[in-house]
Amino acid sequence: MAMDRDQVLRDAAALLSRKSTATMDEVARAAGIGRATLHRHFAGRDALVRALEDLGIREFEVAFDNARLDEGTAVEALRRLVAEAEPNAQLLAFLVTENQLFEGDEVNEGWARLDARVIALFRRGQEEGDIRIDLSPAWLTEALYGLIGSCAWAVMDGRVAAKDFQYMIIELLLGGARRSVEK
Amino acid sequence: MAMDRDQVLRDAAALLSRKSTATMDEVARAAGIGRATLHRHFAGRDALVRALEDLGIREFEVAFDNARLDEGTAVEALRRLVAEAEPNAQLLAFLVTENQLFEGDEVNEGWARLDARVIALFRRGQEEGDIRIDLSPAWLTEALYGLIGSCAWAVMDGRVAAKDFQYMIIELLLGGARRSVEK
DNA sequence: AAAGAATGAGACGTGGGTGTCTCAATTGGG
């Protein structure tokens, strides 16, 4: 007994991140519980996805806290951020694409809070002179999400080694692909 | 009369790129035709999506040709590639996420061909000394797709100005976010 | 103008996922 709601959410996240069209029955099996029990705790599929959103927001708020975005240079904070985000990268990818379906609807305020923190981080980097000012913080934030999601999928497909996750993202995001004499 | 199959596909792409869960009926309306007619030309939803894949592959093969990936430096070719890809960025984003659902299935060989061309481009850049060798061509390719898709969504949501599309992608991909004294 | 082809609108049956319910079995608390 004693269904662990949070554990169920994590199992659901693990499955839906890979197969976003998974059935409620598949989710239940993945979580090791019956479909009825799943419905008892989450009114329906929408409620489940919304709960996953809340889980993701919670996870990333913790990750952001752990990354101590306000300490040190913005570049250093960004490195910590990517490192902290890695365990939940797949969940992020799922939620980002899921959010793109909600056209028109106002975005969950939790996302707005997280976005604001990342945007503020990039802005701080710009003010400190470490981040280019010709790339808007909003775009850098989107790009960060996109790169994290892309890399998560690439790792899942075996096109990128899991151990290179942080390096590939940070190096590309910060340094870019071009080779320069002075970096 | 005279249903323009290619135009229908483009309308379908425009809609499905924004709302990937759109109904066959919605697709038909978006294309200005009846649902029955849509079914007459595409056996079903799967066939439609596959036709969209073919369309996307055709479009991007043309785009790659126009970008003349073999001419000039790899960096120059990459700039041309992003410029040529811009009109079909949304379609690319749709097809990439759609492809992620086909777990296990062998990927359409058309994608493999396109991937190979981009990978070869990055590899050429590495051999010419213009592209960093610590970022694998496969990852750079994924990142390129990801950034194009992210930017397309950001433009659609108004978070990035449409006119900045190419600049934002190219500058971030090539130069990175970090500000350096010598660029 | 007549014949043929293609279309749009709608009706219809089907399938798959959803959400609800029941009931026996298991678990945990008193």
Place this chain on the structure above:
DNA sequence: CCCAATTGAGACACCCACGTCTCATTCTTT
């Protein structure tokens, strides 16, 4: 040890989208 609560399995109806079909209409073609 017993009772209450929770669970799993299954049955059930429902809904929505899909795919097929019909038929009147419209357009092409000759």
